[in-house]
Amino acid sequence: MTGVLPKDDDRPVLVLGPNPTPNGGMHLGHIAGPYLAGDVYARYQRARGRNVIFTTETDDSQTYVVASAAREGITSEALCKRSTGQIQEALQAIGISYDGFGPFDSTYKATVLQYFHALHSAGVFKLKTVRLPYLERTGEFMVEGLIEGDCPVCLSSSRGGLCETCCHPNNFDQLLNPHSTINPDDKLTYREATIMVLPLEEYRDRLTKYHESLATHRRPHVRQMIAELLARPLQDVPITFPLGWGIDAQFPEVPGQVLNAWLELIPAGMFTTSYAASKLGRDTVPGELWKKAENLRIVHFLGFDNAYYFCLPHIAMLMAHGDKYVWPESIINNEFYELESSKFSTSKRHVLTPQELLKEVPRDVARLYLALTAPEYQRSTFSRAGLDKMAEDRLIGPWNQLAGTLAKAVANAGDDSARLPVTPGGRGRIVLMLERFDLFYEMPTFNLNRAADTVLTQLERLRGRAAALDGIGLDEQPEAWGDLFAEVKALLALASPLLIDLVTAAKEAGVFDGTSNALLANGVFDGADVKPFAPPLLSAEPAAAGNPAEAVEPAGALAGGG
Numbered sequence: 001m002t003g004v005l006p007k008d009d010d011r012p013v014l015v016l017g018p019n020p021t022p023n024g025g026m027h028l029g030h031i032a033g034p035y036l037a038g039d040v041y042a043r044y045q046r047a048r049g050r051n052v053i054f055t056t057e058t059d060d061s062q063t064y065v066v067a068s069a070a071r072e073g074i075t076s077e078a079l080c081k082r083s084t085g086q087i088q089e090a091l092q093a094i095g096i097s098y099d100g101f102g103p104f105d106s107t108y109k110a111t112v113l114q115y116f117h118a119l120h121s122a123g124v125f126k127l128k129t130v131r132l133p134y135l136e137r138t139g140e141f142m143v144e145g146l147i148e149g150d151c152p153v154c155l156s157s158s159r160g161g162l163c164e165t166c167c168h169p170n171n172f173d174q175l176l177n178p179h180s181t182i183n184p185d186d187k188l189t190y191r192e193a194t195i196m197v198l199p200l201e202e203y204r205d206r207l208t209k210y211h212e213s214l215a216t217h218r219r220p221h222v223r224q225m226i227a228e229l230l231a232r233p234l235q236d237v238p239i240t241f242p243l244g245w246g247i248d249a250q251f252p253e254v255p256g257q258v259l260n261a262w263l264e265l266i267p268a269g270m271f272t273t274s275y276a277a278s279k280l281g282r283d284t285v286p287g288e289l290w291k292k293a294e295n296l297r298i299v300h301f302l303g304f305d306n307a308y309y310f311c312l313p314h315i316a317m318l319m320a321h322g323d324k325y326v327w328p329e330s331i332i333n334n335e336f337y338e339l340e341s342s343k344f345s346t347s348k349r350h351v352l353t354p355q356e357l358l359k360e361v362p363r364d365v366a367r368l369y370l371a372l373t374a375p376e377y378q379r380s381t382f383s384r385a386g387l388d389k390m391a392e393d394r395l396i397g398p399w400n401q402l403a404g405t406l407a408k409a410v411a412n413a414g415d416d417s418a419r420l421p422v423t424p425g426g427r428g429r430i431v432l433m434l435e436r437f438d439l440f441y442e443m444p445t446f447n448l449n450r451a452a453d454t455v456l457t458q459l460e461r462l463r464g465r466a467a468a469l470d471g472i473g474l475d476e477q478p479e480a481w482g483d484l485f486a487e488v489k490a491l492l493a494l495a496s497p498l499l500i501d502l503v504t505a506a507k508e509a510g511v512f513d514g515t516s517n518a519l520l521a522n523g524v525f526d527g528a529d530v531k532p533f534a535p536p537l538l539s540a541e542p543a544a545a546g547n548p549a550e551a552v553e554p555a556g557a558l559a560g561g562g
Contacts, residue, residue: 010050011297014289015042016269016328017056017098018302023068023079025086027351028382029344031094032370033334034301037448039096040371041299043497044441047520053289055276057102057268058084061246061261064145064159070182076245080104094354094370095363095500100276108271109247111286115267116239116259120251124320125196125239127253131173132242133160134191135180141242142180142188144261149178161238161262164305167225169235193242196254198263200234203316210315210327217330217444219377222307229312237313239263266314290325298328299443307333330443335375339382352382362542364499365391371452371498394456396538398463399502405466406488407534409481413474419529420474426483427527430490433458434520437494455495462488474532486530493520501543505536 017038020026026035035056042054060080069079088101102108119125133142140146144161151158152174156165160175173190180186211218211226218226238260240249246258267287274286289296302310310331318327338344344351357366369387373380410416440451465484474481489511496503506512511533 009297011295012051013042013045013053014273014296014298015045015052015054016298016300017054017096018306019057019059019265019268020087021062021064022058022060022081022083022087023062023065024083025353026090027339027344027353028357028370029337029339029351031090031096031354032337032374032380032382033303033376034332035091035096036094036367036370036374037332037334037376037446038299038301039098040448040451040497041301041441041446043097043500044520047493047496049520052099053273053276053280054098055100055102055269055272056098057108057272057275058087058104059261059265059268060104061259061264062145063143063243063245063261066245067145067181090354093358093363095367098276100272100279102268102272102275107286108268111271111274112247112259112264112267113250115270115287116249116263119317119320120196122320124198124317125251126199126236127194128197128236129192129194130171130197130238131190132193133173133175133178133188135186136189137186140244141191141193142178143238143241143243146181147175147178147188148181148184150176152176162305162308166228167304167308168229169237169308171235171238194254195241195257196239196249196251197236198239198313198316198320200237200313200316203319204230204234206319207312207315210319211311214329217332218311219333221304221335221377222311222331222333225304225307226311229308234312237263237316262309263313263317265309266318287325292323292326294326296326297330298326299330299332300328301332301334304333304335307331330446332443332446335377336379337373337375337382338379340384341381358542360542361387361391362501362539364501364538365395365540367500368395368452368455368498371448372456374448376447376449390456391540395459396540398456398459399535399538402459402463402466402488403535403537405470406485406532409469409474410532410534413532416532418474419531420478420482420485421529422482422486422527423479426479426486429483430487433487433490433494441497452498455491455498458491458494462491481532482530485532486527488535489530489533492535496520502536502538509533509536511535 015038018034020030038054042052045052065076065079069076072079133147135142145159147160149158151163151166152170153168154163154166156163158164158170158175161171162169178188180188208230215223240251240254240257241260243258246261249257249259270287270290273289274284277284277289300310315327318325339350339352342350369390372390373382436454437451439445440447440454462484469477469480469484492503492506492511
């Protein structure tokens with residue numbers, strides 16, 4: 001029996017992570033959602049032989065940087081520089097395999113301005129006079145990350161511009177009881193300012209059709225948010241603000257105003273896509289790979305708190321460019337991840353960074369536990385006791401028992417050149433494993449929790465099979481042993497996006513051969529026999545030094561332009 005898992009879509013894949021704000025480092029709450037999900041998805045796409053770019057970069061223009069720097073008493077520029085290094089260190093430590101982390105440089109700014117100026121020249125933006133919170137003491141307008149108050153929709157505590165809880169905008173003067181996030185005792189007033197806005201209501205019909213056509217590529221909370229917003233008039237979106245931090249919009253109607261940082265993120269993605277492609281060997285002009293002729297499939301991973309901008313204003317601005325650019329297909333959100341059932345809080349020192357965790361546990365254990373508990377559909381929590389129990393009872397213990405049984409059988413056989421037959425039943429089970437994992441690794445049913453749980457479920461199944469064969473020679477039941485070795489090898493391949501260090505050790509030990517490599521690349525296992533092997537063990541101890549992210553080979557068309 002030969003099983004084939006059809007590859008439903010072989011378009012090149014662009015995987016976008018959210019742009020982290022460089023107002024501090026990264027904790028596990030950041031990693032457990034979009035960054036680990038993007039990494040696992042990108043690794044699986046590469047393993048299937050697809051052409052992939054996985055990229056992100058910092059969002060330096062955010063007013064959150066200004067507020068955080070002011071509270072620390074340092075310059076915004078110094079905070080960005082320090083935080084960017086901390087962010088990159090955290091991503092590399094946990095093994096996030098991005099192809100290029102774009103710099104916030106002059107090319108980035110030129111790409112953003114070109115994107116906005118094309119829309120400005122086409123008359124897409126409109127002038128509007130609005131009331132904005134104002135700090136008389138300093139003569140500054142206070143918007144976005146500079147103010148905090150109550151959301152006018154759900155009444156939760158919210159920063160300006162967007163509520164993280166319900167994901168509804170609160171533009172201009174809509175935030176209730178606002179106060180400064182730098183000095184809450186500062187008294188705020190209101191002043192009128194004329195700014196540029198995007199009249200989002202004009203895109204209602206197109207936005208509705210777009211999201212209806214891709215509803216299966218949206219998780220329930222985002223679908224609900226979109227439906228809520230489309231059930232009422234869509235608010236005008238601020239394009240510029242009269243602020244001193246950000247990219248100068250250079251629009252003659254609003255001299256000295258800067259671009260709304262939230263709306264930089266699509267042209268930022270265009271820039272960093274080009275930047276990452278250059279790292280893979282293909283030099284392009286920023287935005288070129290987003291043109292429809294390139295036929296990219298864009299998958300965007302983000303937190304729910306970012307979903308409004310990416311689902312509505314950003315898509316509307318892409319639509320305003322006509323048929324020039326491809327639009328994101330899958331927008332996969334996650335919810336909030338807590339630490340021991342309480343919200344991560346830097347100010348209260350209730351945080352845990354990847355670097356801190358990796359001083360205590362192996363990286364594969366951390367990755368699998370974060371995937372198993374990732375907040376994909378509702379809030380979830382990191383528990384150190386839960387991690388330790390999972391590691392001992394479901395991962396390290398069972399794997400080392402399985403590996404030990406296989407190693408003992410190989411040692412007892414003595415003939416390291418012998419090959420064992422793989423039965424039609426064994427090949428059929430491998431195909432079923434492929435189909436199951438593919439369901440959780442692919443769009444639109446991608447699910448980190450289930451992928452991680454499937455690793456553990458299959459491990460326990462194979463551990464039980466090995467225990468039943470323990471003490472029986474390879475020559476006594478060659479077919480049963482052959483099936484077991486083949487299925488263990490398949491599990492290693494299928495777990496490779498998650499257990500990156502175990503799989504690297506298995507490759508170095510010669511566990512994989514051409515048949516195994518074809519397992520994911522072609523979706524087929526047709527090997528008639530298998531060579532017995534002794535799998536590497538999993539250690540309960542962390543690596544002596546931080547593990548660098550696993551090297552990833554460039555992949556075909558995006559890398560080489562083929």
